[in-house]
Amino acid sequence: MTAGRILVVEDDATLGQSLQQRLVLEGYTVRWARSAAEADSALKGVAPDIILSDIRLPDGDGETIMRRHFERFGLVPVIFMTAYGDIDQAVRLVRDGAVDYVSKPFDLDELVETLHSISRRKSSSAQIGAAFAGSQAMRKIGATLLRAAEIDLPVLILGETGTGKEVAARYVHEAGPRKKLPFIPVNCGALPAELADSLLFGHERGSFTGATGVHRGFFEEADGGTLFLDEIGDLSPVLQVKLLRVLETREFRRLGGSETRKFAARLVCATNRDLGAMVAEGQFREDLWFRINVIACKLPPLRERQEELPSLLESFASAAAARLGHGRIVVDEAAYEAAKRHRWPGNIRELINRVDRAVALGDGKALFEADLFPEGLVQMPTDLGGSAGANATLSDVRNAAERAHIKAALARADGSAKEAAESLGVSRTTLWEKMRRLNIGPDDT
Template identity: 35%
Template sequence: MSSSSFSKGNHILIVDDDPAVIEGCSRVLGRMGCHCLTLQDLEGEGEPFDIVLTDMSMPRDELLNALEHLKEQTPSATVVLFLTCPTVRAAIEAIKRGDFVPLHRPLHPEEIKAMFERLAPAEDQRPELKGGERIVGTSPALIKVLKTIKKVAPSNANVLLLGESGTGKELMARTIHLNSTRCDGPFIPVDCASLPETLLESELFGYERGAFTGALSTRPGIFEYANGGTIFLDEVGELSPSLQAKLLRVLQERQFRRVGGRQLIQVDVRVISATNQDLIQAVRDGRFRKDLYYRLNVVPIHLPPLRERKEDIKPLVRHFLRYFSQRDHRPLREVSQAAMELLERYPWPGNVRELQNVMERAVSLAEGEVILPEDLPEEVRKGRVPPIEDEIPLDLPFEEAKERWIELFERRYLRELLERTGGNISQAARMAGVNRKTIHRLLKKHGLHKGRSLTL
């Protein structure tokens, strides 16, 4: 099925002239976790919807025209028809022509539930997770991640989240915490790449009065504040060797000393860490301690980039459309078919974070009720990745071809990013949705320089 499939959180439009039918369907679907919109006719204005239930007892040609109009307004929606005798022939023709699903009268709660369960794709087996409603998507790659989270969350095992910037590592870490036995304790995220080494050490471990100039009083560190809960160390691959050694002691002994202190402080903290680096290569290069890597990597979870879960782009777009249009009080209802095709075709190097930024921009710029291609950034409209068949031989093994394609894309993306920002690393990092260290690391990896013309 090419259109929307049923999942919890769907927005469902119910169109019927019988209030009892609307009330009954809303009650059944509400218990299944859906949001029901009860508009009385197809011309009514409301939120974007995923699935439509409708009974339209009208002549054949009028019914077909109305259904086609509905699909033009919301091309991604699945339409479920309540079949009554006068409209059976027209409904059968509609089903042959498009994405329309029959549901026979009289309606029973069990039949409604069974119908929507049949609409669910086979891979849509999302586990129940506290806080899981914030994670949008039903792709097999995402569901695999959520199932792993469901298994590992109740334990105290350290988790290492691996993946590119913008794939939602902090959101996944928070979800693990919410579904753990520590859910009533604190969850404290730390960006290891954003602070200098000395400041990060005092933030993590605290300091004693007089430990350094300006230390006028004793201050506990984040590990103490996180006692009984979870600490999330983002960009853990950026830690200096001395901080790696101190973190290793916390993981092994569950104790540490504040900066300038002598007393050992005991803590009970679960550590979830994340990185977009290849830590195995960093271990080989001597940049990351092997013993620390094994302590952090008890349960590794790889978060797929958005380009590997393209099925989730459309529901993410609709999610951000709802959120930003409601936040900004804009009457936006839908993304046009042409704009959606551009969004689905773009490779999203900044992943979900970049898509979120693009949708926020589009909602701000859109003049009507529908987001159009001209509301999207130039790079999304034009695309920046050359056809793979023009650049990479397709007779290579899959993994090698994939690695070379990603390398080519990174080089082209960096070159054009720095051309647009005039070589300004800070601005480039903001536009790409990554930190400065990531830009510097990728420049070094590909032998590129910000101060001169970049060539492939």
């Protein structure tokens, strides 16, 4: 099994051969087209998973190739390469369906990582339906989402970080009548304050310093598809007002523009925060909450889905082994038992990361407990009293629990204090102070 099929469209013999050789080594099945005509012929056969194309070709252009393929088979990830790039062209290509744009000369390692990321997302999308079939609780949620997909009303997906809220949002999109239209994910917590208006609503040329061209925002890119606002609880008060206005009028304007545009997309929101409590504390607008909280669905954390762990471990381990070119891999019984005892604070995301690391660094034939938990298994909180000593004080037990949880977070983040602090919801300064107080050193991770 390969990492996927890639069509490389490049007339430069040196670059084309280099890309083909590297991508084959990375596990991809590569078809190299040296012209627009060859690319068109290749696309009449087995459809690729990804298209990597030059913009300018001897007998045509990459944009035309992309549009023709979209007309025949629907959207497929496209990355354009060009030596004639500018920001306006990049925006237009992404607007028309491309997922990325690189200017020659580019960093091949970074491009390969982007391709791997796309392949992982496609693999996850192929398993979206299966994600809601592993237990009675998930089957019930899947049925709710399936019904929601048929009803054109806002959906609110709740759940802890890593429980698969974006997977649920994509399921709603792909199970409904808008599945062939764009799915635009937006992380509200990552919107830079100074660029938020432009990113969401777009801007006109000259609307601010540096606005050299027209830019379509996320609301416009979503077109008639689905706009997924992840971490909606992190949306600033100002943007909450603007979002409410769009939902009430189904209209918006680009920054610096005078033309009113229609918002025709379906809205799906997600958060790991308690919006009801935020409303009571005045941190989230009640009228906006009522607007988005029409069909609500809460995803259970992984620790409450123990019956799914064996099948999830097998599935993720097999997928990781296939990507790395390994053969069949088995999961040791002790690894299953250890997974059941772990609390999985990072949920599905943590499970995938642990399995990927275990398969990559293991022997390629079996996945053992030590591969899955190289830092040692962190026991459930009910067992921490024993680990701290039978006569331990409450303070001792609390410190033992905090120390174990921080060590686990650092292990999940491969020792990165920044990522660990983010997963724990504290600043890096606070994390360093706790590590000093609890005597956690670099060797402990």
